Amino acid sequence: MEEFYSLSCYIAGIYRLSKSAFNREIQDKQLDIRATQSDVLLFVSEHCGIDQASIAKHMATSPGLITKDLRILEEQGLIRREVNPNDSRGRLVYLTSGGEEVVNKLCAIMDAWWHEQLAQCQTQWNDSASFGDQLEMLYRHLVTLNDEGN
Secondary structure, rough: HHHHHHHHHHHHHHHHHHHHHHHHHHHHHHOOOHHHHHHHHHHHHHHHOOEHHHHHHHHOOOOOOOOHHHHHHHHHEEEEEEEEEOOOEEEEEOOOHHHHHHHHHHHHHHHHHHHHHHHHHOOOOHHHHHHHHHHHHHHHHHHHHHHHOO
């Protein structure tokens, strides 16, 4: 039983430590966003035209925090929000060309950082694609559980 408790601790710790490192990397590269905003940008880049409520749900965060981050990203010209034709109260989110440029920079920063970290800790994850696929399957399962719980 303790092995699964440790797994939760490790996942939470990896998330917090990597966000802290990404914040430093992003600041070093003089990108004017925080790590949480970079997460939103990356998510929107993969789900172009998604509504704000779905972003919050799939990123497991509050709609209020997503709205705040989206407002900041919109003010910076990185995203645009449009009225959802299926729900006039909702907004659909799209990247701008400036947002696409920042996403490309973020991906390069993250790839380089993760390659360095995995190389330094001499993991058995030689096949990062397979490891990523496994993490994706777990993520999708947890999103489904979250969907069923709401």
